[in-house]
Amino acid sequence: MRETLRRICELQPYYSSDNTPEMQERGRLVRQALVEEIRALHVPLSAALGDFGHDILVEGSDGIGRKTELAWTRLCCKQMSPRPTVGFYVVLHFSTDGSGVNIVVGCSSSKFHNGYSIVLPLEELDNRCEWARNIVLEDRGDLEPFTDPNDFGARAKLPKSFERASALVKKVSYDDIEDGVMEQHLVEAAEMLGAIYAAQRQGRELSPADQAELEIIDITRPAAKARSGQGFGLNAKERTAVELRAMDVAEEWLCSQGYMLRNTAATEPYDFEAKKDDELLYVEVKGTTSDTANAIAMTHGEVALHRREKGRTGLIIVTGIRLKKDAEQPSASGGTLETLIGWDIDEWLLEPTAFRVSR
Known part of the structure; x- marks a missing residue:
C-alpha cells in the first residue's frame, strides 16, 4: 500500500481533467491497486466495523468522463452505503499538491427526506457532519487523531463538496506513509464508522x-x-x-x-x-x-x-x-x-x- 499511496500523491500535482498518461495511471491505482490492497485488510476492518463488517464494500473513482481533482477510494458496509451518494463511509482523498493522503470519515451530500434522496444545502451538510462527530465523541470520548482540517486543496465545485462532507480527517503526510501507519488509521476510522452506523440503525439521525x-x-x-x-x-x-x-x-x-x-x-x-x-x-x-x-x-x-x-x-x-x-x-x-x-x-x-x- 505504501508504494501505491505515495505514487498517487506524486501524480496529484499533474492533475488534468483530460485523460492524460498521468491521469490514466492515477485512475488504475485508485480504482484497482488500492482497492485490492484495502480488501486485503478485510479481517481487521471487519472486526473494527463490528455488526456492520459482514459485507464490506471497497471501490474507487477518479471521475466519470472528465477526471476529478479528488480521486477517491472508499470502504463501507454495503447495506448502509450501497452507493457513494448514500450514507457514511471511510474514504481516502489525496491532497491536490501531493503532500499526503487524507483518511476521512465522511458522508454523502444527499440524505433521505420526504421519501427520496435529496441534495443537502451546505448548512445541513455541516449539521450532518457535526452529528457524526458527536456520535464518535460519545462513543470514544475524543476524536483523536481525526482532527485535521478538511482542506485538501480542491478548487472545483464537486471536489469542494467532498471536503465539506468530511466529518473526521486524519492527514498522513507523504513521508509518513507506511503500511503499518495506514492500517492503524484505517482500523480507527472503521471503528468510528461502526459507531455512526449503530446510531443510524437506532434511528438517531432521521427525524x-x-x-x-x-x-x-x-x-x-x-x-x-x-x-x-x-x-x-x-x-x-x-x-x-x-x-x-x-x-x-x-x-x-x-x-x-x-x-x-x-x-x-x-x-x-x-x-x-x-x-x-x-x-x-x-x-x-x-x-x-x-x-x-x-x-x-x-x-x-x-x-x-x-x-x-x-x-x-x-x-x-x-x-x-x-x-x-x-x-x-x-x-x-x-x-x-x-x-x-x-x-x-x-x-x-x-x-x-x-x-x-x-x-
Whole structure:
C-alpha cells in the first residue's frame, strides 16, 4: 500500500481533467491497486466495523468522463452505503499538491427526506457532519487523531463538496506513509464508522417524520426498500418500546406539574386528558430515538384535534430515547423532554406524506 499511496500523491500535482498518461495511471491505482490492497485488510476492518463488517464494500473513482481533482477510494458496509451518494463511509482523498493522503470519515451530500434522496444545502451538510462527530465523541470520548482540517486543496465545485462532507480527517503526510501507519488509521476510522452506523440503525439521525415515511415506503413500495438496502427503521416491538418509554416520561412530567391524568391512547386521537384546577388539556406524546425532532408524523385525526382544540392541547416530544435491541423483548430508556403546552399547530409546516385513496 505504501508504494501505491505515495505514487498517487506524486501524480496529484499533474492533475488534468483530460485523460492524460498521468491521469490514466492515477485512475488504475485508485480504482484497482488500492482497492485490492484495502480488501486485503478485510479481517481487521471487519472486526473494527463490528455488526456492520459482514459485507464490506471497497471501490474507487477518479471521475466519470472528465477526471476529478479528488480521486477517491472508499470502504463501507454495503447495506448502509450501497452507493457513494448514500450514507457514511471511510474514504481516502489525496491532497491536490501531493503532500499526503487524507483518511476521512465522511458522508454523502444527499440524505433521505420526504421519501427520496435529496441534495443537502451546505448548512445541513455541516449539521450532518457535526452529528457524526458527536456520535464518535460519545462513543470514544475524543476524536483523536481525526482532527485535521478538511482542506485538501480542491478548487472545483464537486471536489469542494467532498471536503465539506468530511466529518473526521486524519492527514498522513507523504513521508509518513507506511503500511503499518495506514492500517492503524484505517482500523480507527472503521471503528468510528461502526459507531455512526449503530446510531443510524437506532434511528438517531432521521427525524420522527422520516422514520414514519420509511415505514410507509416499506408497505407501499417494497422494491424501493430492496434497492436502498438501508435498515434504519425500527420493527413493531421496538417502536412499541420507544412509545411506552415516551409515555412514561411524559406522564412523570405532567404529574410533577400537578395534572390529574387519564390515559386515552387506546381510544382517542391523543394520549392523555390532563386536568388541573379548571383547565382541561388534550396531550399528544411523540417518542423517538432521533437526536432531534424538527419534524414529526401525525394522523389526520391528530391534526384535526390540534386545530379544533387550539389552545387546549399540548405536544410532548421525547427525543434521544435509547433502545436496547432484543428480538424477544427490546427495552427503551433515557430521553430528552420537550413540552409544548398550548401548542399552535399552525405555526408548524404541514406536509402530506401519504393519502388514503378510496375507490
